[in-house]
Amino acid sequence: MTTIMTVDDTASMRQMISFTLNSVGYEVIEAGDGAEALKLAKDRQVDLVIADLNMPNMDGLTLVKSLRALDTYKFTPILVLTTESQADKRDQGKSAGATGWIVKPFNPEQLVNVVRKVLG
Protein backbone atom coordinates (compact mmCIF):
# COMPACT_ATOMS: atom_id res chain seq x y z
CA MET A 1 0.00 0.00 0.00
CA THR A 2 1.25 3.46 -0.86
CA THR A 3 2.09 5.51 2.22
CA ILE A 4 2.04 9.30 2.15
CA MET A 5 3.32 11.55 4.95
CA THR A 6 1.66 14.92 5.51
CA VAL A 7 3.59 17.52 7.49
CA ASP A 8 1.70 20.57 8.75
CA ASP A 9 1.52 22.34 12.12
CA THR A 10 -2.24 22.86 11.69
CA ALA A 11 -4.18 19.78 12.73
CA SER A 12 -7.18 20.58 10.55
CA MET A 13 -4.93 20.81 7.46
CA ARG A 14 -3.46 17.39 8.22
CA GLN A 15 -6.97 16.04 8.69
CA MET A 16 -8.13 17.44 5.35
CA ILE A 17 -5.14 15.96 3.53
CA SER A 18 -5.56 12.59 5.26
CA PHE A 19 -9.27 12.61 4.52
CA THR A 20 -8.75 13.44 0.86
CA LEU A 21 -6.03 10.85 0.28
CA ASN A 22 -7.61 8.14 2.46
CA SER A 23 -10.76 8.37 0.40
CA VAL A 24 -8.84 7.34 -2.72
CA GLY A 25 -7.06 4.50 -0.95
CA TYR A 26 -3.72 5.87 0.20
CA GLU A 27 -2.36 5.31 3.68
CA VAL A 28 -1.52 8.66 5.29
CA ILE A 29 0.71 9.31 8.29
CA GLU A 30 0.84 12.75 9.94
CA ALA A 31 3.61 14.88 11.41
CA GLY A 32 3.19 18.22 13.20
CA ASP A 33 6.52 19.78 12.18
CA GLY A 34 9.71 19.18 10.22
CA ALA A 35 11.62 17.55 13.08
CA GLU A 36 8.84 15.04 13.76
CA ALA A 37 8.53 14.36 10.02
CA LEU A 38 12.26 13.66 9.69
CA LYS A 39 12.13 11.22 12.61
CA LEU A 40 9.09 9.43 11.15
CA ALA A 41 10.68 9.31 7.70
CA LYS A 42 13.76 7.63 9.16
CA ASP A 43 11.64 5.10 11.06
CA ARG A 44 9.69 3.99 8.01
CA GLN A 45 10.02 4.58 4.29
CA VAL A 46 7.18 6.63 2.85
CA ASP A 47 6.38 6.95 -0.85
CA LEU A 48 5.51 10.66 -0.87
CA VAL A 49 5.91 13.63 1.46
CA ILE A 50 3.53 16.61 1.43
CA ALA A 51 5.02 19.38 3.57
CA ASP A 52 4.02 22.87 4.71
CA LEU A 53 6.65 25.62 4.71
CA ASN A 54 6.11 27.65 7.89
CA MET A 55 6.31 25.32 10.87
CA PRO A 56 7.84 25.45 14.36
CA ASN A 57 11.02 23.46 15.26
CA MET A 58 11.94 22.74 11.63
CA ASP A 59 10.49 24.54 8.63
CA GLY A 60 9.54 22.93 5.33
CA LEU A 61 12.61 23.98 3.35
CA THR A 62 14.97 22.57 5.97
CA LEU A 63 12.92 19.37 6.00
CA VAL A 64 13.18 19.03 2.21
CA LYS A 65 16.95 19.56 2.35
CA SER A 66 17.33 17.11 5.27
CA LEU A 67 15.29 14.45 3.48
CA ARG A 68 17.26 14.86 0.26
CA ALA A 69 20.43 14.34 2.29
CA LEU A 70 19.19 10.87 3.26
CA ASP A 71 19.99 8.00 0.87
CA THR A 72 16.47 6.58 1.15
CA TYR A 73 14.80 9.86 0.21
CA LYS A 74 16.99 10.97 -2.68
CA PHE A 75 14.28 10.25 -5.24
CA THR A 76 11.12 10.25 -3.13
CA PRO A 77 8.68 12.87 -4.43
CA ILE A 78 8.24 15.79 -2.01
CA LEU A 79 5.39 18.26 -2.57
CA VAL A 80 5.30 21.62 -0.81
CA LEU A 81 1.79 22.69 0.21
CA THR A 82 1.83 26.28 1.43
CA THR A 83 0.13 29.65 1.43
CA GLU A 84 3.31 31.16 -0.02
CA SER A 85 3.01 31.86 -3.71
CA GLN A 86 5.91 34.21 -4.38
CA ALA A 87 8.28 33.21 -7.15
CA ASP A 88 11.40 33.55 -4.97
CA LYS A 89 9.91 31.13 -2.42
CA ARG A 90 9.12 28.69 -5.23
CA ASP A 91 12.69 28.94 -6.45
CA GLN A 92 13.95 28.27 -2.94
CA GLY A 93 11.73 25.19 -2.77
CA LYS A 94 12.87 24.01 -6.17
CA SER A 95 16.56 24.39 -5.35
CA ALA A 96 16.04 22.66 -1.97
CA GLY A 97 14.84 19.61 -3.96
CA ALA A 98 11.04 19.79 -3.80
CA THR A 99 9.19 17.92 -6.56
CA GLY A 100 6.24 20.31 -6.76
CA TRP A 101 4.52 23.32 -5.28
CA ILE A 102 0.85 23.53 -4.31
CA VAL A 103 -0.66 26.77 -3.04
CA LYS A 104 -3.25 26.56 -0.26
CA PRO A 105 -6.15 26.10 -0.34
CA PHE A 106 -5.77 22.86 -2.29
CA ASN A 107 -8.61 21.44 -4.35
CA PRO A 108 -9.04 17.78 -3.28
CA GLU A 109 -9.42 16.57 -6.86
CA GLN A 110 -6.37 18.52 -7.93
CA LEU A 111 -4.34 17.17 -5.02
CA VAL A 112 -5.28 13.59 -5.86
CA ASN A 113 -4.33 14.17 -9.52
CA VAL A 114 -0.95 15.63 -8.58
CA VAL A 115 -0.29 12.81 -6.10
CA ARG A 116 -1.14 10.18 -8.73
CA LYS A 117 1.08 11.95 -11.23
CA VAL A 118 4.16 12.15 -9.00
CA LEU A 119 3.69 8.61 -7.72
CA GLY A 120 3.67 7.47 -11.35
Next chain:
Amino acid sequence: MNSLPLPNRWWLWAIAAVAGSWAWTAAFVPIGVAAGSACVTVIAIVLIAGYGLKRRQRPPTLASYVAVARPESASQWADEVNALLIETEALAPVPPVDQLLKSMEVENHRRRLEDLLRRWVDVAHRYSEAALVLRKEIHAVVQHTEQAANTISSSFQAVISKATLQAREAMELLEGTQGNVNEGAPQSLTDFIRVSDERLTKMADEVVRVADLSVQMVKELDGVQTRTQAIDGFLLDVEKLADQTSLLALNADIEAARVGEHGRGFSVVAQEVRRLSQRSHEFSDRIRQHLKAVKVGLHKTYGDMRNLSAADMEHALQIKDDVITLTHSLEDKNREVAETVGRINTISREIAQDVTNVVMSLQFHDITSQKLKGMLEPMDDLRRTLFHLMQETMATGKNLLPQKESAAAAAKAEEATEAQTVTSDAALRKLRAVGAPINGPSVELF
Protein backbone atom coordinates in the same frame (compact mmCIF):
# COMPACT_ATOMS: atom_id res chain seq x y z
CA MET B 1 -1.12 85.30 38.43
CA ASN B 2 -1.35 87.23 41.67
CA SER B 3 2.37 87.15 42.30
CA LEU B 4 3.09 89.06 39.11
CA PRO B 5 2.41 92.75 38.21
CA LEU B 6 -0.43 93.16 35.80
CA PRO B 7 0.93 94.04 32.35
CA ASN B 8 -2.31 95.59 31.16
CA ARG B 9 -2.55 98.05 34.07
CA TRP B 10 0.85 99.60 34.45
CA TRP B 11 0.11 102.32 31.86
CA LEU B 12 -3.08 103.21 33.75
CA TRP B 13 -0.94 103.76 36.81
CA ALA B 14 1.40 105.90 34.69
CA ILE B 15 -1.53 108.01 33.43
CA ALA B 16 -2.79 108.38 36.99
CA ALA B 17 0.69 109.42 38.17
CA VAL B 18 1.05 112.03 35.41
CA ALA B 19 -2.44 113.38 35.99
CA GLY B 20 -1.84 113.37 39.75
CA SER B 21 1.43 115.26 39.48
CA TRP B 22 -0.27 117.88 37.33
CA ALA B 23 -3.24 118.16 39.69
CA TRP B 24 -0.96 118.42 42.69
CA THR B 25 1.09 121.31 41.15
CA ALA B 26 -1.91 123.12 39.59
CA ALA B 27 -2.91 124.65 42.96
CA PHE B 28 0.48 126.23 43.55
CA VAL B 29 1.30 127.76 40.12
CA PRO B 30 -0.24 130.59 38.16
CA ILE B 31 -3.12 129.78 35.81
CA GLY B 32 -1.04 130.13 32.65
CA VAL B 33 1.64 127.68 33.91
CA ALA B 34 -1.05 125.28 35.05
CA ALA B 35 -2.75 125.44 31.62
CA GLY B 36 0.58 124.88 29.82
CA SER B 37 1.52 121.95 32.06
CA ALA B 38 -2.02 120.57 31.54
CA CYS B 39 -1.42 120.54 27.76
CA VAL B 40 1.89 118.68 28.28
CA THR B 41 0.19 116.30 30.74
CA VAL B 42 -2.61 115.55 28.27
CA ILE B 43 -0.08 114.83 25.49
CA ALA B 44 1.84 112.55 27.90
CA ILE B 45 -1.37 110.72 28.89
CA VAL B 46 -2.34 110.22 25.23
CA LEU B 47 1.11 108.81 24.41
CA ILE B 48 1.10 106.46 27.39
CA ALA B 49 -2.45 105.31 26.67
CA GLY B 50 -1.59 104.75 23.01
CA TYR B 51 1.45 102.59 23.89
CA GLY B 52 -0.46 100.78 26.60
CA LEU B 53 -3.34 99.89 24.30
CA LYS B 54 -0.95 98.66 21.63
CA ARG B 55 0.83 96.39 24.14
CA ARG B 56 -2.46 95.07 25.41
CA GLN B 57 -3.41 93.45 22.08
CA ARG B 58 -0.38 91.06 21.99
CA PRO B 59 -0.58 88.81 25.07
CA PRO B 60 -4.23 87.73 24.55
CA THR B 61 -3.40 86.47 20.99
CA LEU B 62 -0.71 84.13 22.33
CA ALA B 63 -2.85 83.02 25.24
CA SER B 64 -5.80 82.18 22.99
CA TYR B 65 -3.58 80.10 20.64
CA VAL B 66 -2.08 78.20 23.55
CA ALA B 67 -5.51 77.56 24.99
CA VAL B 68 -6.60 75.91 21.72
CA ALA B 69 -3.42 73.86 21.34
CA ARG B 70 -3.22 72.44 24.86
CA PRO B 71 -5.73 73.68 27.41
CA GLU B 72 -4.06 72.34 30.55
CA SER B 73 -0.71 73.81 29.65
CA ALA B 74 -2.13 77.17 28.58
CA SER B 75 -1.92 78.64 32.04
CA GLN B 76 1.60 77.33 32.46
CA TRP B 77 2.59 78.84 29.17
CA ALA B 78 0.90 82.12 30.00
CA ASP B 79 2.85 82.16 33.27
CA GLU B 80 6.07 81.54 31.45
CA VAL B 81 5.30 84.25 28.92
CA ASN B 82 4.49 86.65 31.73
CA ALA B 83 7.68 85.79 33.50
CA LEU B 84 9.56 86.40 30.30
CA LEU B 85 7.85 89.74 29.77
CA ILE B 86 8.58 90.87 33.29
CA GLU B 87 12.14 89.73 33.00
CA THR B 88 12.49 91.72 29.80
CA GLU B 89 10.93 94.76 31.42
CA ALA B 90 13.10 94.40 34.49
CA LEU B 91 16.23 94.26 32.39
CA ALA B 92 15.23 97.00 30.02
CA PRO B 93 12.77 99.49 31.50
CA VAL B 94 12.10 100.80 28.01
CA PRO B 95 11.83 97.54 25.98
CA PRO B 96 12.71 97.37 22.29
CA VAL B 97 9.26 96.32 20.99
CA ASP B 98 10.25 94.59 17.71
CA GLN B 99 12.93 92.46 19.35
CA LEU B 100 10.51 91.44 22.08
CA LEU B 101 7.87 90.38 19.55
CA LYS B 102 10.38 88.36 17.52
CA SER B 103 11.72 86.45 20.51
CA MET B 104 8.16 85.65 21.53
CA GLU B 105 7.38 84.23 18.06
CA VAL B 106 10.47 81.99 18.19
CA GLU B 107 9.49 80.84 21.64
CA ASN B 108 5.98 80.15 20.42
CA HIS B 109 7.26 78.03 17.49
CA ARG B 110 9.54 76.05 19.78
CA ARG B 111 6.64 75.32 22.12
CA ARG B 112 4.46 74.16 19.24
CA LEU B 113 7.18 71.76 18.14
CA GLU B 114 7.56 70.50 21.68
CA ASP B 115 3.85 69.96 21.89
CA LEU B 116 3.83 68.02 18.64
CA LEU B 117 6.72 65.87 19.83
CA ARG B 118 4.96 65.22 23.09
CA ARG B 119 1.93 64.09 21.16
CA TRP B 120 4.07 61.86 18.92
CA VAL B 121 5.64 60.21 21.94
CA ASP B 122 2.20 59.76 23.45
CA VAL B 123 0.92 58.13 20.24
CA ALA B 124 3.97 55.85 20.11
CA HIS B 125 3.42 54.83 23.69
CA ARG B 126 -0.28 54.18 23.18
CA TYR B 127 0.41 52.21 19.98
CA SER B 128 2.90 49.96 21.72
CA GLU B 129 0.35 49.24 24.45
CA ALA B 130 -2.37 48.59 21.85
CA ALA B 131 -0.01 46.40 19.85
CA LEU B 132 0.58 44.16 22.86
CA VAL B 133 -3.17 43.79 23.40
CA LEU B 134 -3.65 43.19 19.67
CA ARG B 135 -0.98 40.54 19.73
CA LYS B 136 -2.69 38.68 22.54
CA GLU B 137 -6.05 38.99 20.78
CA ILE B 138 -4.67 37.68 17.51
CA HIS B 139 -3.18 34.70 19.35
CA ALA B 140 -6.52 34.05 21.02
CA VAL B 141 -8.38 34.31 17.71
CA VAL B 142 -5.94 31.93 16.03
CA GLN B 143 -6.32 29.46 18.88
CA HIS B 144 -10.09 29.63 18.94
CA THR B 145 -10.43 29.27 15.19
CA GLU B 146 -8.01 26.36 15.27
CA GLN B 147 -10.09 24.57 17.91
CA ALA B 148 -13.29 25.28 16.00
CA ALA B 149 -11.74 24.18 12.71
CA ASN B 150 -10.52 20.94 14.29
CA THR B 151 -13.95 20.20 15.67
CA ILE B 152 -15.62 21.04 12.35
CA SER B 153 -13.08 18.99 10.46
CA SER B 154 -13.43 15.85 12.59
CA SER B 155 -17.23 16.14 12.67
CA PHE B 156 -17.23 16.62 8.92
CA GLN B 157 -15.13 13.51 8.44
CA ALA B 158 -17.44 11.51 10.68
CA VAL B 159 -20.49 12.76 8.79
CA ILE B 160 -18.94 11.95 5.43
CA SER B 161 -17.80 8.46 6.43
CA LYS B 162 -21.29 7.70 7.77
CA ALA B 163 -22.97 9.17 4.69
CA THR B 164 -20.66 7.14 2.45
CA LEU B 165 -21.42 3.96 4.35
CA GLN B 166 -25.14 4.69 4.20
CA ALA B 167 -25.08 5.36 0.48
CA ARG B 168 -23.01 2.24 -0.20
CA GLU B 169 -25.35 0.02 1.77
CA ALA B 170 -28.39 1.51 0.08
CA MET B 171 -26.77 1.02 -3.31
CA GLU B 172 -25.82 -2.58 -2.54
CA LEU B 173 -29.37 -3.27 -1.48
CA LEU B 174 -30.89 -1.62 -4.54
CA GLU B 175 -28.34 -2.76 -7.07
CA GLY B 176 -28.93 -6.35 -5.89
CA THR B 177 -32.44 -6.08 -7.36
CA GLN B 178 -31.01 -5.02 -10.73
CA GLY B 179 -28.33 -7.70 -11.16
CA ASN B 180 -28.11 -10.79 -13.40
CA VAL B 181 -29.32 -14.35 -13.02
CA ASN B 182 -26.92 -16.62 -11.19
CA GLU B 183 -27.01 -20.37 -11.75
CA GLY B 184 -30.75 -20.66 -12.35
CA ALA B 185 -31.82 -19.06 -9.11
CA PRO B 186 -33.20 -15.55 -9.50
CA GLN B 187 -30.77 -13.07 -7.87
CA SER B 188 -32.49 -9.82 -8.62
CA LEU B 189 -35.98 -8.45 -8.65
CA THR B 190 -35.88 -8.28 -12.46
CA ASP B 191 -34.96 -11.94 -12.70
CA PHE B 192 -37.52 -12.85 -10.14
CA ILE B 193 -40.17 -11.06 -12.17
CA ARG B 194 -39.00 -12.69 -15.39
CA VAL B 195 -38.77 -16.21 -13.97
CA SER B 196 -42.07 -16.06 -12.12
CA ASP B 197 -43.76 -14.58 -15.15
CA GLU B 198 -42.42 -17.41 -17.30
CA ARG B 199 -43.44 -20.09 -14.87
CA LEU B 200 -46.85 -18.69 -14.08
CA THR B 201 -47.61 -18.21 -17.79
CA LYS B 202 -46.55 -21.78 -18.42
CA MET B 203 -48.82 -22.99 -15.66
CA ALA B 204 -51.75 -20.91 -16.91
CA ASP B 205 -51.20 -22.30 -20.42
CA GLU B 206 -51.14 -25.78 -18.99
CA VAL B 207 -54.43 -25.21 -17.19
CA VAL B 208 -55.95 -23.86 -20.41
CA ARG B 209 -54.74 -26.94 -22.26
CA VAL B 210 -56.25 -29.23 -19.61
CA ALA B 211 -59.54 -27.34 -19.95
CA ASP B 212 -59.43 -27.81 -23.73
CA LEU B 213 -58.83 -31.50 -23.19
CA SER B 214 -61.84 -31.68 -20.89
CA VAL B 215 -64.02 -30.15 -23.57
CA GLN B 216 -62.66 -32.70 -26.00
CA MET B 217 -63.41 -35.50 -23.59
CA VAL B 218 -66.98 -34.24 -23.10
CA LYS B 219 -67.47 -34.44 -26.83
CA GLU B 220 -66.04 -37.96 -26.86
CA LEU B 221 -68.39 -38.91 -24.05
CA ASP B 222 -71.31 -37.65 -26.11
CA GLY B 223 -70.26 -40.15 -28.80
CA VAL B 224 -70.05 -42.94 -26.27
CA GLN B 225 -73.58 -42.17 -25.05
CA THR B 226 -74.95 -42.33 -28.57
CA ARG B 227 -73.29 -45.69 -28.94
CA THR B 228 -74.80 -47.02 -25.75
CA GLN B 229 -78.25 -45.99 -26.99
CA ALA B 230 -77.53 -47.91 -30.20
CA ILE B 231 -76.55 -50.93 -28.12
CA ASP B 232 -79.86 -50.55 -26.29
CA GLY B 233 -81.62 -50.74 -29.68
CA PHE B 234 -79.63 -53.82 -30.62
CA LEU B 235 -80.66 -55.49 -27.35
CA LEU B 236 -84.34 -54.88 -28.18
CA ASP B 237 -83.73 -56.61 -31.53
CA VAL B 238 -82.03 -59.49 -29.70
CA GLU B 239 -85.06 -59.79 -27.35
CA LYS B 240 -87.48 -59.73 -30.30
CA LEU B 241 -85.42 -62.49 -31.96
CA ALA B 242 -85.54 -64.49 -28.72
CA ASP B 243 -89.32 -64.06 -28.45
CA GLN B 244 -89.82 -65.18 -32.06
CA THR B 245 -87.50 -68.14 -31.53
CA SER B 246 -89.48 -69.04 -28.35
CA LEU B 247 -92.76 -68.80 -30.29
CA LEU B 248 -91.27 -70.89 -33.08
CA ALA B 249 -90.14 -73.53 -30.59
CA LEU B 250 -93.61 -73.61 -29.02
CA ASN B 251 -95.19 -74.20 -32.44
CA ALA B 252 -92.61 -76.90 -33.14
CA ASP B 253 -93.42 -78.55 -29.82
CA ILE B 254 -97.16 -78.56 -30.62
CA GLU B 255 -96.45 -80.04 -34.04
CA ALA B 256 -94.24 -82.70 -32.49
CA ALA B 257 -96.99 -83.68 -30.01
CA ARG B 258 -99.44 -84.15 -32.88
CA VAL B 259 -97.05 -86.47 -34.66
CA GLY B 260 -96.94 -88.66 -31.49
CA GLU B 261 -94.18 -91.06 -30.62
CA HIS B 262 -92.20 -90.15 -33.75
CA GLY B 263 -92.15 -86.52 -32.87
CA ARG B 264 -90.82 -87.11 -29.34
CA GLY B 265 -87.23 -86.34 -30.30
CA PHE B 266 -88.25 -83.25 -32.14
CA SER B 267 -90.23 -82.07 -29.06
CA VAL B 268 -87.03 -82.30 -26.95
CA VAL B 269 -85.19 -80.17 -29.54
CA ALA B 270 -88.05 -77.66 -29.54
CA GLN B 271 -87.95 -77.42 -25.74
CA GLU B 272 -84.18 -76.90 -25.83
CA VAL B 273 -84.64 -74.14 -28.40
CA ARG B 274 -87.19 -72.48 -26.12
CA ARG B 275 -84.80 -72.72 -23.19
CA LEU B 276 -82.08 -71.16 -25.37
CA SER B 277 -84.45 -68.38 -26.29
CA GLN B 278 -85.20 -67.80 -22.61
CA ARG B 279 -81.53 -67.73 -21.76
CA SER B 280 -80.80 -65.24 -24.50
CA HIS B 281 -83.60 -63.11 -23.02
CA GLU B 282 -82.01 -63.30 -19.64
CA PHE B 283 -78.67 -62.52 -21.15
CA SER B 284 -80.09 -59.51 -22.94
CA ASP B 285 -81.63 -58.30 -19.66
CA ARG B 286 -78.32 -58.55 -17.90
CA ILE B 287 -76.60 -56.69 -20.68
CA ARG B 288 -79.27 -53.97 -20.45
CA GLN B 289 -78.77 -53.67 -16.72
CA HIS B 290 -75.02 -53.25 -17.14
CA LEU B 291 -75.56 -50.85 -19.98
CA LYS B 292 -77.87 -48.84 -17.73
CA ALA B 293 -75.19 -48.62 -15.06
CA VAL B 294 -72.71 -47.59 -17.71
CA LYS B 295 -75.12 -44.93 -18.95
CA VAL B 296 -75.64 -43.54 -15.42
CA GLY B 297 -71.88 -43.47 -14.88
CA LEU B 298 -71.28 -41.83 -18.21
CA HIS B 299 -73.93 -39.26 -17.54
CA LYS B 300 -72.36 -38.38 -14.22
CA THR B 301 -68.88 -38.20 -15.72
CA TYR B 302 -70.23 -36.06 -18.52
CA GLY B 303 -71.68 -33.57 -16.01
CA ASP B 304 -68.51 -33.51 -13.94
CA MET B 305 -66.39 -33.05 -17.02
CA ARG B 306 -68.47 -30.15 -18.24
CA ASN B 307 -68.30 -28.42 -14.86
CA LEU B 308 -64.63 -29.11 -14.60
CA SER B 309 -63.72 -27.80 -18.03
CA ALA B 310 -65.76 -24.62 -17.56
CA ALA B 311 -64.27 -23.94 -14.10
CA ASP B 312 -60.77 -24.75 -15.31
CA MET B 313 -61.03 -22.39 -18.20
CA GLU B 314 -62.31 -19.57 -16.04
CA HIS B 315 -59.68 -20.20 -13.36
CA ALA B 316 -56.91 -20.44 -15.89
CA LEU B 317 -57.89 -17.14 -17.47
CA GLN B 318 -58.15 -15.53 -14.02
CA ILE B 319 -54.68 -16.80 -13.11
CA LYS B 320 -53.32 -15.50 -16.34
CA ASP B 321 -54.79 -12.06 -15.68
CA ASP B 322 -53.44 -12.08 -12.15
CA VAL B 323 -50.00 -13.05 -13.35
CA ILE B 324 -50.03 -10.21 -15.86
CA THR B 325 -51.14 -7.66 -13.22
CA LEU B 326 -48.54 -8.90 -10.76
CA THR B 327 -45.82 -8.74 -13.37
CA HIS B 328 -46.78 -5.20 -14.28
CA SER B 329 -46.77 -4.01 -10.68
CA LEU B 330 -43.43 -5.73 -10.08
CA GLU B 331 -42.03 -4.07 -13.17
CA ASP B 332 -43.28 -0.69 -11.93
CA LYS B 333 -41.64 -1.33 -8.59
CA ASN B 334 -38.46 -2.28 -10.33
CA ARG B 335 -38.50 0.90 -12.40
CA GLU B 336 -38.95 2.90 -9.20
CA VAL B 337 -35.97 1.13 -7.68
CA ALA B 338 -33.90 1.92 -10.76
CA GLU B 339 -34.93 5.58 -10.52
CA THR B 340 -34.03 5.64 -6.82
CA VAL B 341 -30.62 4.18 -7.64
CA GLY B 342 -30.17 6.95 -10.19
CA ARG B 343 -31.17 9.59 -7.69
CA ILE B 344 -28.81 8.18 -5.07
CA ASN B 345 -26.02 8.32 -7.63
CA THR B 346 -26.84 11.96 -8.39
CA ILE B 347 -26.89 12.82 -4.68
CA SER B 348 -23.56 11.03 -4.21
CA ARG B 349 -22.05 13.14 -6.97
CA GLU B 350 -23.46 16.29 -5.37
CA ILE B 351 -22.07 15.21 -1.99
CA ALA B 352 -18.66 14.71 -3.60
CA GLN B 353 -18.80 18.31 -4.88
CA ASP B 354 -19.88 19.55 -1.44
CA VAL B 355 -17.01 17.61 0.14
CA THR B 356 -14.60 19.34 -2.21
CA ASN B 357 -16.02 22.73 -1.24
CA VAL B 358 -15.85 21.97 2.48
CA VAL B 359 -12.31 20.62 2.25
CA MET B 360 -11.26 23.80 0.49
CA SER B 361 -13.14 26.09 2.87
CA LEU B 362 -11.74 24.39 5.96
CA GLN B 363 -8.24 25.21 4.78
CA PHE B 364 -9.00 28.90 5.01
CA HIS B 365 -8.60 28.64 8.74
CA ASP B 366 -4.97 27.65 8.23
CA ILE B 367 -4.45 30.39 5.68
CA THR B 368 -6.01 33.12 7.82
CA SER B 369 -4.08 31.90 10.86
CA GLN B 370 -0.86 32.10 8.93
CA LYS B 371 -1.73 35.54 7.64
CA LEU B 372 -2.61 36.70 11.15
CA LYS B 373 0.64 35.26 12.49
CA GLY B 374 2.43 36.90 9.59
CA MET B 375 1.00 40.24 10.73
CA LEU B 376 2.49 39.83 14.20
CA GLU B 377 6.10 40.12 13.13
CA PRO B 378 5.81 43.40 11.16
CA MET B 379 3.60 44.71 13.95
CA ASP B 380 6.29 43.88 16.51
CA ASP B 381 8.92 45.50 14.28
CA LEU B 382 6.84 48.63 14.04
CA ARG B 383 6.34 48.64 17.80
CA ARG B 384 10.06 48.28 18.43
CA THR B 385 10.83 51.05 15.96
CA LEU B 386 8.38 53.34 17.68
CA PHE B 387 9.83 52.45 21.08
CA HIS B 388 13.24 53.27 19.78
CA LEU B 389 12.11 56.61 18.38
CA MET B 390 10.31 57.38 21.61
CA GLN B 391 13.47 56.61 23.57
CA GLU B 392 15.54 58.88 21.41
CA THR B 393 12.98 61.66 21.64
CA MET B 394 12.83 61.33 25.38
CA ALA B 395 16.62 61.38 25.62
CA THR B 396 16.65 64.73 23.81
CA GLY B 397 13.85 66.27 25.84
CA LYS B 398 13.47 64.55 29.20
CA ASN B 399 10.50 66.66 30.15
CA LEU B 400 8.45 65.34 27.23
CA LEU B 401 7.00 62.29 28.96
CA PRO B 402 7.68 62.49 32.68
CA GLN B 403 4.60 60.51 33.63
CA LYS B 404 5.47 57.43 31.46
CA GLU B 405 8.43 56.12 33.48
CA SER B 406 7.24 52.50 33.37
CA ALA B 407 6.82 52.57 29.62
CA ALA B 408 10.30 53.97 29.23
CA ALA B 409 11.71 51.19 31.42
CA ALA B 410 9.89 48.56 29.37
CA ALA B 411 11.18 50.12 26.19
CA LYS B 412 14.74 50.06 27.54
CA ALA B 413 14.44 46.40 28.50
CA GLU B 414 13.11 45.49 25.10
CA GLU B 415 15.67 47.57 23.32
CA ALA B 416 18.49 45.81 25.12
CA THR B 417 17.63 42.63 23.22
CA GLU B 418 17.17 44.37 19.89
CA ALA B 419 19.67 45.67 17.39
CA GLN B 420 20.22 49.41 17.60
CA THR B 421 19.43 50.13 14.00
CA VAL B 422 15.80 49.17 13.67
CA THR B 423 14.10 50.59 10.67
CA SER B 424 10.47 50.40 9.72
CA ASP B 425 11.30 49.42 6.13
CA ALA B 426 11.46 45.71 6.90
CA ALA B 427 8.21 45.89 8.84
CA LEU B 428 6.42 47.59 5.99
CA ARG B 429 7.77 45.11 3.47
CA LYS B 430 6.49 42.22 5.57
CA LEU B 431 3.11 43.87 6.00
CA ARG B 432 2.84 44.21 2.25
CA ALA B 433 3.76 40.55 1.83
CA VAL B 434 0.93 39.53 4.19
CA GLY B 435 -1.65 41.16 1.97
CA ALA B 436 -0.13 40.02 -1.30
CA PRO B 437 -2.37 38.10 -3.74
CA ILE B 438 -1.44 34.62 -5.04
CA ASN B 439 1.28 34.80 -7.63
CA GLY B 440 1.79 32.10 -10.23
CA PRO B 441 -0.03 28.75 -10.63
CA SER B 442 -1.68 27.08 -7.65
CA VAL B 443 0.01 23.78 -8.58
CA GLU B 444 3.43 23.51 -10.12
CA LEU B 445 5.62 20.45 -10.62
CA PHE B 446 9.33 21.19 -10.93
